[in-house]
Amino acid sequence: MTQPASVIDLYDSLLAAEDERARARIIAGAFERLEDRYPELKDLATASGVRESELRLQKEIEQLRLRIEEVRSDLTREIEQVRADLLKEIEKTNLRIEEVRTELIREIAQVRADLSKDIERLRAETSKEIAAGNQKILRWTTGLLFAQLVAIIAVIFGVGLM
Structure with missing residues (x-):
């Protein structure tokens, strides 16, 4: 499964997911990319x-x-x-x-x-x-x-x- 590039892609990926497990995986991937993109506030x-x-x-x-x-x-x-x-x-x-x-x-x-x-x-x-x-x-x-x-x-x- 490919990683969504934008919020709309994320939304489409969540709608297209077959089950809850796939949706959780998509959400976790989005959070991981978000953490990579923005460091923790304590580091800022x-x-x-x-x-x-x-x-x-x-x-x-x-x-x-x-x-x-x-x-x-x-x-x-x-x-x-x-x-x-x-x-x-x-x-x-x-x-x-x-x-x-x-x-x-x-x-x-x-x-x-x-x-x-x-x-x-x-x-x-x-x-x-x-x-x-x-x-x-x-x-x-x-x-x-x-x-x-x-x-x-x-x-x-x-x-x-x-």
Whole structure:
């Protein structure tokens, strides 16, 4: 038996059915096609259901926006705290650098003063040694000149005696 395509075909099929059983089968087939064509109402989206879902989603979106703002605010505070901590550390480091620089300048000045003293002491010692050496050379040269003078005088007297 073929399935009726329209309401008139359904009516004609019901009139043409031989017994109650055939009619029940035709009616059941019509209901089956009707269910296939239109899903259950619980599966259909109604305007109120869509509105409820929309309101629920808007509420969730607003809660997410608030949470995002909280996180953004927390991050901003944390960034500012880290920035402040870094500035403090930079300031401490700059102070420490300045302390080290001052200490180095003081040590360099001390080394220069010590070197100047050592140079002056070495100059004095060298001057004394040079003066002592000059005196020795002068004595030696004087002795040599005196010896030459004596030799020249001896030669002059020795030549005169001859």
